[in-house]
Amino acid sequence: MNVVPPALARLIADLGRLPGIGKKTATRLAIHIMRRPASEAQSLSRSLGELHGAIRLCGKCFAFSETNPCVICSDSGRNRQLVCVVEGPGDLMAIEKTGAFRGTYHILHGALSPMDGIGPDEIKIEALVSRVRKDKVVEVLIATSSTVPGEATAAYLIKRLQEETPAAVTRLACGIPMGMDIKYADELTLSRAIESRKNTCD
Amino acid sequence: MLLKQAPAVIVQVKDHGDSDKIVTLYTLDEGKISAIAKGAKRSKKRFVNKLELFSLLNVSYAPGRTTSLARLDQAELITNYPSLHQNYGQYVAASLLCELVLFWTREHDREDELFQLLTWALEGLAMGVTSAQLIIFFHVKMLEILGFRPLLNGCGNCGTLAPQAAPYRFSPMRNGLICGQCEHAPSGPGLEVSMQTIQLLRKVQELDICKLPRLHFSKAAILESIALLKRYDSHLLQRELQSWNYLQQLL
Numbered sequence: 176m177n178v179v180p181p182a183l184a185r186l187i188a189d190l191g192r193l194p195g196i197g198k199k200t201a202t203r204l205a206i207h208i209m210r211r212p213a214s215e216a217q218s219l220s221r222s223l224g225e226l227h228g229a230i231r232l233c234g235k236c237f238a239f240s241e242t243n244p245c246v247i248c249s250d251s252g253r254n255r256q257l258v259c260v261v262e263g264p265g266d267l268m269a270i271e272k273t274g275a276f277r278g279t280y281h282i283l284h285g286a287l288s289p290m291d292g293i294g295p296d297e298i299k300i301e302a303l304v305s306r307v308r309k310d311k312v313v314e315v316l317i318a319t320s321s322t323v324p325g326e327a328t329a330a331y332l333i334k335r336l337q338e339e340t341p342a343a344v345t346r347l348a349c350g351i352p353m354g355m356d357i358k359y360a361d362e363l364t365l366s367r368a369i370e371s372r373k374n375t376c377d
Numbered sequence: 378m379l380l381k382q383a384p385a386v387i388v389q390v391k392d393h394g395d396s397d398k399i400v401t402l403y404t405l406d407e408g409k410i411s412a413i414a415k416g417a418k419r420s421k422k423r424f425v426n427k428l429e430l431f432s433l434l435n436v437s438y439a440p441g442r443t444t445s446l447a448r449l450d451q452a453e454l455i456t457n458y459p460s461l462h463q464n465y466g467q468y469v470a471a472s473l474l475c476e477l478v479l480f481w482t483r484e485h486d487r488e489d490e491l492f493q494l495l496t497w498a499l500e501g502l503a504m505g506v507t508s509a510q511l512i513i514f515f516h517v518k519m520l521e522i523l524g525f526r527p528l529l530n531g532c533g534n535c536g537t538l539a540p541q542a543a544p545y546r547f548s549p550m551r552n553g554l555i556c557g558q559c560e561h562a563p564s565g566p567g568l569e570v571s572m573q574t575i576q577l578l579r580k581v582q583e584l585d586i587c588k589l590p591r592l593h594f595s596k597a598a599i600l601e602s603i604a605l606l607k608r609y610d611s612h613l614l615q616r617e618l619q620s621w622n623y624l625q626q627l628l
Contacts, residue, residue, distance in 0.1 A: 195395045287465070289472040289620040290389070290479075323430040326462035334465070363426045363457065 183209065235306065237282040237299050239264055247271075247279055254278045256313040260303060260332060262286050262320060270318065278316070281306065286324035287331060295331065303332070307340045315340075318347040380437045380450055383407065386495055387432045388475035392418065400428050400449065402436060403478050403495060408486040412438050412447040427452045431461050431471050431499060445484055458503040466627050470508035473620035474498050474515060480614050481523060490522045497586055506590065509628055513602045514589045517581040520609075527609060528553030529579050535559050544569050547605050549612035568608055574601040600628060 179187070183205055191201035208216050232238070233245035240246065247253060257278030261267050267280050285298040295301075307315060317332055319325035329346060336344045350368030351360050360368070388409070389401035398417040403409050417424040427434060428449075437451040461471045478495060482488070498515040502508060520526050531538040532545070533553040545554045546567030554575065555567060577598050581589060594602065607621045 287468070289469050289623040290476050292619040294623050294626070323462050323468075327465060327468040330463045330468070331465040361426055363454070 236280045237284060237302070238267055238280060252277070255310065257316065258303075258307065258312050258314070259316045259318050261318050262325065262328070266318065266320075276316075278314075283319070283328070286319060286322075286328040288324045298328075300332065300335070304335060304339055307336060307342050312340070312342045314343045314345060316345045316347065321349055380439055381406070382435065382437050384455070384492075385410075385434050385436045386475075386478075386492070386499065387428060387430055387434065388479050390428060390430055398424075398428055399446070401479060402434075403482070403492060404436070405489060405492045406487065408488055408491075409478070409482045409484050410438070410447055411445065411484065412436075412449040414449040414452075417449075424449075424452060426457070427454045429457060430475065432457045433496060433499070458499055460503045460505070461499070466508050467502050467505075469620060469623045469627060470502055470512055471499060473512055473618065473624055474502075476618045476620045477516060477519060477610075480610075480616065480618060481519060488522055491519060494518050494522065494586065501590075509599045509603060509624065510592075510594050512624065513578075513594065513599065513606065514581055514586070514592075516606045517578060518586060521582060525552075525613065526582065529575055529582065532556035532559055538575070540572055543572055545572070545575060546570065547608070549609050568601075568605055570601055570605060571597070574598045574605075578602060578605075596628075603628070 177184075186205045186208070187198070187201045190196055190204050191198055193201075196204070208219065229241050230239050231241075231243060233240045233243055233248055235244050235248045238245045238247065242249070248255075254277055258281050259270060259276055259278055260281045260283060261270065262283055262285060264282060267282060270276050270280075281299065281303050283298045283300065283303070285293050287293060287295065287298070303315075306312070315332075315336055317329045319329045319332075333344050333346070336342060348371050349364070350371055351357065351364060357365070383404040383406040385402035385404040387400055388403050391399045393399045393413065396416050396419045398414045399411060400414060401409060401411050414424055414428055417428050433455040435453040435455060436449060438447040438449050440447050458471070461467045474495065478491070482491070494515060498511055501511050527547070532555055533548070533551045534555055535558065537556060538545075538554075544557050546560065547553070547570050548555050548567040554570070560567075573595070574597075577592060577594055580592055584592070603621070603625065607618075607625075610618055610621070
């Protein structure tokens with residue numbers, strides 16, 4: 176006998192499709208939504224319903240945005256000659272949170288992964304090269320992850336940008352995290368930190 | 378539970394949930410295995426930098442009790458072949474090596490020779506050996522180890538291998554060649570292969586791997602060999618290996 180009302184079961188199934196949410200968490204969330212006032216559930220459902228209609232990709236940097244160009248691309252206080260290339264919107268948010276970067280972004284929406292059928296044509300590489308050429312970008316900061324696909328994407332981008340554009344290409348530094356004792360750093364990170372050492376007179 | 382230890386190459390990595398990874402390893406002791414690395418995405422000590430594609434590791438793992446999924450306990454990095462991440466051509470070739478091992482092998486099917494061949498090929502790529510040629514060497518030797526050696530010593534119908542009988546076609550359905558004179562025999566769609574390519578591929582089959590770098594394939598022989606091996610894969614695996622297309626784009 177099914178004791179869960181069909182409407183609640185549907186909601187549990189829908190919530191269970193979200194990343195990191197199993198059946199137990201989905202049930203807890205669904206019961207929480209049901210216990211709260213109906214207005215809260217309606218507001219949530221409105222937000223979900225409007226999501227795809229309201230949000231589109233920025234035509235310049237390919238970030239999710241309600242406007243085209245997005246808030247960052249249309250901000251006159253930003254340095255448009257400096258473009259930071261990231262793999263996904265989550266990376267953009269992480270860099271923005273630092274407050275240390277005042278340039279603009281370019282989101283690739285993935286990293287090169289031949290085994291998964293993702294090559295240069297499947298991510299926004301062509302758009303980046305033409306944007307760098309068209310907007311006379313002075314510096315491109317490659318901020319892809321330090322994973323194998325991220326590194327390979329960076330290597331591919333560095334080669335293409337150096338061959339096809341006059342922009343200076345820089346790579347996000349890789350080294351020891353703040354507050355870490357050197358003796359606990361792994362060999363790979365430590366050797367990378369030594370390779371990317373910086374002249375203190377600069 | 379007793380932990381097993383073995384040298385292993387990572388041939389596939391998938392994220393699992395918010396903090397775990399599922400890795401497919403080709404181990405020396407047990408062939409291909411899949412293992413879950415709990416907390417690997419957030420780990421700052423145990424797995425940091427280690428569970429990356431192509432890495433050669435010494436792993437400790439607990440075999441799964443009810444499923445074939447093992448639990449990865451520890452990993453010690455031997456090498457991560459850094460140059461394979463810093464060159465797109467080498468990255469594509471190494472991805473193809475891993476994809477071949479991933480789809481041509483079964484779990485827990487031990488093949489010591491294949492493990493040695495895989496590490497030999499990854500090392501060769503990392504040292505800058507021509508990617509396409511190395512892929513051909515690896516593929517031909519892998520087929521031999523796994524018992525799928527294509528017959529290239531003559532026409533599958535009349536047995537001849539002579540320039541007069543050319544053009545030869547490679548038929549995956551017949552697991553070998555068919556000469557111009559026997560072509561009327563029903564053998565399915567074949568792929569034309571020159572005598573030079575046939576001789577080179579036979580040499581790869583015969584020679585020991587340490588002597589393979591002495592062989593030199595012309596551009597035409599590389600293109601033909603890769604088309605032949607790709608067709609053979611599609612026929613026997615009944616699926617397209619994604620990395621072939623990216624490798625062909627680079628040739």
